[in-house]
Amino acid sequence: MIEILGKTTIDFVSWRRIAFAVSTVLCLLGVVAIVQIGRGAANLGIDFAGGTSVQLKFSKPVDLGQVRTLLTESGLKDSEPQQFAGGDRIMVRLKRAEGSQAGMAQRVQDIFSKGLPDNPFVVEGTNEVGPAIGKDLQKAALWAIAISMLGIIAYIAWRFEFKFGVAAAIATLHDILAVLGFFYVLNAEITLLIVTALLTLAGYSLTDTVVVFDRIRENLRGRRKESLGDVINMSINEVLSRTIVTSLTVLLVLLALFILGGEVLHDFSLALIAGVCIGTYSSWFVASPIVYEWRTWERAKLKAPPAKAKAKG
Amino acid sequence: MNKSVTWKFLSLLLVTVIAGYYLFPTLSGRSSLPSLLPPLLPRAERLNLGLDLQGGMHLVLEVVTEKAVENTVDRLIAELRRETEKEKILVEQMTREGNDRIRIRLQAKEGLEGLRRILKSYSNLQQSGGADPAELTLSLTSSEVKRIQESALRQSLETIRNRVDQFGVSEPHIVQEGDRRIVVQLPGIKEPQRAINLIGKTALLEFKLVAEDANIAEAVAGKVPEGDELLYVRRMEEGEKVSKTPLVVQKRAILTGDLLTSAQVQIDSQTNAPVVSIAFDQEGTRLFGEATAANVGRRLAIVLDDTIYSAPAIREKIPGGKAQISGSFTMEEARDLAIVLRAGALPAPVNIISNLTVGPSLGLDSIEKGVRAAILGGVLVIAFMAIYYRLSGVIANFALLLNLIWLVGALASLRATLTLPGIAGIILGIGMAVDSNVLILERIREELRLGKAVRSAIDGGYDKAFLTIIDSHVTTLITAFALFLFGTGPVKGFAVTLSLGVIFNLVTALTGTRVIYDWMTRRWHLKTLSI
Numbered sequence: 001m002i003e004i005l006g007k008t009t010i011d012f013v014s015w016r017r018i019a020f021a022v023s024t025v026l027c028l029l030g031v032v033a034i035v036q037i038g039r040g041a042a043n044l045g046i047d048f049a050g051g052t053s054v055q056l057k058f059s060k061p062v063d064l065g066q067v068r069t070l071l072t073e074s075g076l077k078d079s080e081p082q083q084f085a086g087g088d089r090i091m092v093r094l095k096r097a098e099g100s101q102a103g104m105a106q107r108v109q110d111i112f113s114k115g116l117p118d119n120p121f122v123v124e125g126t127n128e129v130g131p132a133i134g135k136d137l138q139k140a141a142l143w144a145i146a147i148s149m150l151g152i153i154a155y156i157a158w159r160f161e162f163k164f165g166v167a168a169a170i171a172t173l174h175d176i177l178a179v180l181g182f183f184y185v186l187n188a189e190i191t192l193l194i195v196t197a198l199l200t201l202a203g204y205s206l207t208d209t210v211v212v213f214d215r216i217r218e219n220l221r222g223r224r225k226e227s228l229g230d231v232i233n234m235s236i237n238e239v240l241s242r243t244i245v246t247s248l249t250v251l252l253v254l255l256a257l258f259i260l261g262g263e264v265l266h267d268f269s270l271a272l273i274a275g276v277c278i279g280t281y282s283s284w285f286v287a288s289p290i291v292y293e294w295r296t297w298e299r300a301k302l303k304a305p306p307a308k309a310k311a312k313g
Numbered sequence: 314m315n316k317s318v319t320w321k322f323l324s325l326l327l328v329t330v331i332a333g334y335y336l337f338p339t340l341s342g343r344s345s346l347p348s349l350l351p352p353l354l355p356r357a358e359r360l361n362l363g364l365d366l367q368g369g370m371h372l373v374l375e376v377v378t379e380k381a382v383e384n385t386v387d388r389l390i391a392e393l394r395r396e397t398e399k400e401k402i403l404v405e406q407m408t409r410e411g412n413d414r415i416r417i418r419l420q421a422k423e424g425l426e427g428l429r430r431i432l433k434s435y436s437n438l439q440q441s442g443g444a445d446p447a448e449l450t451l452s453l454t455s456s457e458v459k460r461i462q463e464s465a466l467r468q469s470l471e472t473i474r475n476r477v478d479q480f481g482v483s484e485p486h487i488v489q490e491g492d493r494r495i496v497v498q499l500p501g502i503k504e505p506q507r508a509i510n511l512i513g514k515t516a517l518l519e520f521k522l523v524a525e526d527a528n529i530a531e532a533v534a535g536k537v538p539e540g541d542e543l544l545y546v547r548r549m550e551e552g553e554k555v556s557k558t559p560l561v562v563q564k565r566a567i568l569t570g571d572l573l574t575s576a577q578v579q580i581d582s583q584t585n586a587p588v589v590s591i592a593f594d595q596e597g598t599r600l601f602g603e604a605t606a607a608n609v610g611r612r613l614a615i616v617l618d619d620t621i622y623s624a625p626a627i628r629e630k631i632p633g634g635k636a637q638i639s640g641s642f643t644m645e646e647a648r649d650l651a652i653v654l655r656a657g658a659l660p661a662p663v664n665i666i667s668n669l670t671v672g673p674s675l676g677l678d679s680i681e682k683g684v685r686a687a688i689l690g691g692v693l694v695i696a697f698m699a700i701y702y703r704l705s706g707v708i709a710n711f712a713l714l715l716n717l718i719w720l721v722g723a724l725a726s727l728r729a730t731l732t733l734p735g736i737a738g739i740i741l742g743i744g745m746a747v748d749s750n751v752l753i754l755e756r757i758r759e760e761l762r763l764g765k766a767v768r769s770a771i772d773g774g775y776d777k778a779f780l781t782i783i784d785s786h787v788t789t790l791i792t793a794f795a796l797f798l799f800g801t802g803p804v805k806g807f808a809v810t811l812s813l814g815v816i817f818n819l820v821t822a823l824t825g826t827r828v829i830y831d832w833m834t835r836r837w838h839l840k841t842l843s844i
Contacts, residue, residue: 002700002701002702002703004701055672055675057674105668105670106506122672122674123670123672124671124672124674124675125669125670125671125672125675126505126668126669126670127668127669127670128665128667128668128669129666129667129668129669130375130664130665130666130667132375132666133373133666133667140799140800141799143795143798143799144795144796144798144799144800144804145795147795147798147799148791148792148794148795148796151791151792151794151795152788152791152792155787155788155791156784156788159784168788192734192803192804193733193734193737195804196734196737196803196804196807197737199792199796199804199807200737200738200740200741200807202792203741203745203789203792203793203811204741204744206785206788206789206792207745207748207785207788207789210781210784210785210788211748211752211781211785213784214780214781214784215781218777238759239755241755242748242751242752242755245701245751245755246744246747246748246751248697249694249697249698249744249747249751250744250747252690252693252694252697253687253690253691253693253694253740253743253744254690255690256686256687256689256690256693257683257686257687257690257740259686260682260685260686260689261682261683261686262678262679262682262683262686264365264679264682264683264733265679265682265683265686265733268733268737
């Protein structure tokens with residue numbers, strides 16, 4: 001039997017205060033990201049913000065400065081030209097344009113075919129999105145997250161208990177916020193593909209949490225004498241090798257995608273890699289400790305009334 | 314072999330064979346299976362690749378349905394004018410207000426009774442009095458407005474489908490989304506701009522008499538006589554310059570393009586330039602004949618989407634119901650014009666609110682890289698499982714493979730379109746499949762550590778992992794369901810792929826591997842398990 005870990009006795013519960021502090025910072029970053037998205041200040045992809053992007057492949061490497069000058073001279077001041085490896089590929093983005101986007105991509109192409117006549121190009125892709133679609137997409141994404149959170153709380157509350165459901169939902173939301181915050185800090189572009197990645201990682205993180213919860217429930221049934229903290233610690237330790245093996249295999253696939261997958265999959269796999277790490281962390285240090293705190297607090301409250309009466313009397 | 318094990322094995326085999334049948338065209342690169350198979354089987358087609366992988370064009374159109382309501386109201390006004398004239402009711406003013414109301418002001422309030430009598434046959438109009446006793450405001454009922462908007466969308470969908478069909482795109486995908494949007498997907502298209510022109514053109518063809526007595530200079534300055542309108546004649550000059558000459562025509566069209574039966578490109582024998590010749594149906598032929606007979610000597614403007622293409626003088630009555638549109642077209646333009654005329658006009662203008670075009674090279678590039686990376690990742694996982702769990706890892710890998718075959722087979726049979734988010738769904742599904750197997754294997758290891766015999770360790774491992782696997786899969790299904798409800802296009806595809814993967818995974822992880830263990834333990838009475 002090959003084992004990565006032998007029998008472990010890590011005291012996860014006692015780390016909860018530090019973990020809560022770290023998680024609060026992560027979530028706050030995520031909230032800032034969402035607020036900035038709402039204000040339109042974040043680096044939203046044009047699928048959400050509306051705008052135009054054109055990707056061109058020239059036959060010879062081009063000078064980015066010259067490209068920028070050409071665009072500015074033609075009145076497209078807010079364009080963001082970007083150069084890819086090799087220097088012959090250029091992506092031009094025009095964001096948050098008002099009204100209709102129709103024809104903008106053609107205009108960009110015209111600028112280059114006139115401005116760089118001795119360097120012909122092929123159009124690899126264009127994307128024009130009106131502002132209405134972006135708004136609709138944002139709304140749909142929020143609804144999808146809200147409905148799935150409610151569904152998860154309801155299911156886990158039914159299978160386990162209400163506290164577990166809420167804790168699982170919070171941990172999942174925590175992971176989405178943390179990765180969103182991470183992307184905001186990196187100023188990476190938030191596109192539809194990134195949102196898909198966020199939802200994918202929500203799936204992973206949830207599975208992780210449910211696996212730990214299942215073990216806690218199983219152990220709670222068998223050992224009524226031990227304290228809740230001990231049961232939680234024991235449960236996480238017991239499933240530790242499973243968590244590590246699973247995360248490792250998933251990371252193997254994601255690293256392959258990240259390194260070899262090309263530009264399109266680059267940010268997507270980065271989001272998932274961050275998500276797997278965060279998701280593993282949250283099922284150890286966020287989901288179960290929330291249940292722990294909640295139960296302890298409730299027990300203290302149950303004991304509290306007589307104490308209060310005493311104080312009064 | 315035990316009977317139930319045999320049955321389980323056979324049903325797994327059956328599902329795999331079916332999946333293989335649907336997979337074959339995709340893997341072999343043929344468009345469908347050879348025809349030796351019984352014709353009763355559904356045809357297996359190749360798995361469709363999404364535009365992000367294949368290259369092509371994805372358009373989201375918004376139908377301006379309010380315009381269709383306005384057009385209906387304008388038609389009603391014209392009709393009411395005729396009827397009031399017939400009944401000799403003197404109307405001072407009859408205008409459209411907003412997009413669904415008509416305001417009528419009569420010269421004397423005595424005419425109101427006659428007007429009300431006419432309105433009895435217009436059940437789709439609601440009446441309300443104005444401040445003035447001689448005034449009446451009519452509005453379309455809300456159900457009528459809704460009906461007009463719905464039918465405008467339906468007609469637009471139909472017309473666009475017709476145009477795309479005639480343009481000749483293989484496997485276009487044209488669907489309604491929401492209550493005013495149409496999504497058009499054209500895979501592998503080479504001339505995106507031409508397709509946009511073709512799809513977005515309203516193509517309302519009208520024949521209008523030129524108002525010869527109108528003063529053009531005054532009209533350009535903004536003083537257009539009532540009942541007339543100012544339009545421009547388009548003329549291509551040398552090179553690509555388009556000149557525009559103003560011309561005043563009557564607002565009322567004597568004939569519109571909906572009475573056309575055909576439109577074809579021909580080469581004009583005199584100028585050698587392509588022209589579009591059109592032919593009317595019986596009704597159109599009659600109207601065209603009457604109109605030309607009554608207006609010999611006047612000029613007739615041929616107007617397409619408020620642009621005059623030509624305005625030839627009528628020399629004599631034209632009885633055959635044939636006409637020509639010339640306008641210094643290129644061959645391509647003439648061909649596209651013929652297509653839009655044949656397919657008919659859009660009942661309302663459409664705006665392109667999103668246009669995603671992916672060149673074939675970029676799509677190919679991302680598939681190649683993505684597939685290479687995915688294969689490497691998969692090989693790494695399979696190697697890891699086989700090394701870490703040895704024989705049991707190999708059995709788990711078998712379940713993974715089964716899961717993948719089923720999933721892609723199901724996607725092919727559903728005629729689903731594989732996009733990048735869809736691939737993400739497959740990756741997540743595989744991740745979950747690995748996880749289910751790891752859960753089971755770790756549980757079996759625990760049981761073995763407790764000193765149980767192989768047979769009961771396997772049973773215990775499966776029993777204990779069962780609920781965990783169900784719980785994690787159901788929660789993922791809930792997420793996928795929410796995504797399916799609210800997602801559009803690619804996200805919906807992701808949700809479908811994910812749900813399928815999750816469901817298949819439940820079967821392959823819980824039954825697929827177990828069949829092998831059952832068979833092994835029965836056959837060899839294992840004392841130790843390679844895990």
